[in-house]
Amino acid sequence: MTKRRDLSPALLAWVKSAEWRALSRAQARKNLAAWKAAPRCGAHARSTGEPCQKPAKTGSTRCRIHGAATPKGFGKGTGWHIPTPAITAPKTERKIRDRIRAAEKKARRLAKMSSEELDAHKRWQITHKPGSAEARERARAERKQNAELRDMMAEPRPAPTGQAADIESQLKALRAELQQRRKDDDKPIGAFA
Ligand SMILES: [Zn+2]
Incomplete structure (x- = not known):
């Protein structure tokens, strides 16, 4: 974090100005209003036995400590099930060793089955x-x-009623006529009596 003494004189004057104070106060009020308006975490808090009631994280019904910070989904970008290098080399090595140990444990478990x-x-x-x-x-x-x-x-169609039944019978007659005409067309010329 930048300390005040590290700021340039111009920037220091700005953060001491009434305008900056008004802006930051307005932002703080906005944050507080959002915090108050946020849906509450409904998780059972073991400390009180009551619902937690801390503001839930955006897009969740839980607060950070009640699971909203847990990565969701699978694969790249979700932060879940993806081994990532740690900040320090020894920690990375420890992570790799942990994975090896877990794989060996699983292999032993499978071998015993x-x-x-x-x-x-x-x-x-x-x-x-x-x-x-x-x-x-x-x-x-x-x-x-x-x-x-x-x-x-797959269900058989229900028998048509009323107008639908009329249309259905007309269609049947028309189809029969069409078929008859086709048959007639197929007759060789000169077959007329
Ligand atoms: Zn909570």
């Missing part, structure tokens, strides 16, 4: 595909819609 357990494990992996919750939800909605469409197509 019976074939049934292994099958169950594989099934779980297949049915619990990675990807964002939204993407999975979208795919699920699409599958549901397609199934509904298939059911709709």
Whole structure:
């Protein structure tokens, strides 16, 4: 953070001016209003046993400490499941060692499994595909819609009534006439009696 003594004289004069004070006061009021207007965190606070009531983070129903800071989604840009280098080399090495240890632990766990357990494990992996919750939800909605469409197509159409029935019978007659005419056209010339 820049200290006041490091500011140039012009900048120092500006931050001491009445105008700057008015601007910063207005901004502080705005921040406070936003803080008060924000939806509240509904998480159960263990300290009080009541809902937390701190302002929720934008786009979430929870505050920072109740999960809103937890990265969401999967893959690049989400900050989740992606090994990133740490600030210092020893910390990066420790992260790599942790990953190696976790992989070894998993390998040991898999090696101990019976074939049934292994099958169950594989099934779980297949049915619990990675990807964002939204993407999975979208795919699920699409599958549901397609199934509904298939059911709709498979259902026998209800018998038409009233005007629809009239049109249906007219159509039937017209189609029959068309077919008759086509048959007539196919007759070789000179076949007329
Ligand atoms: Zn909270």
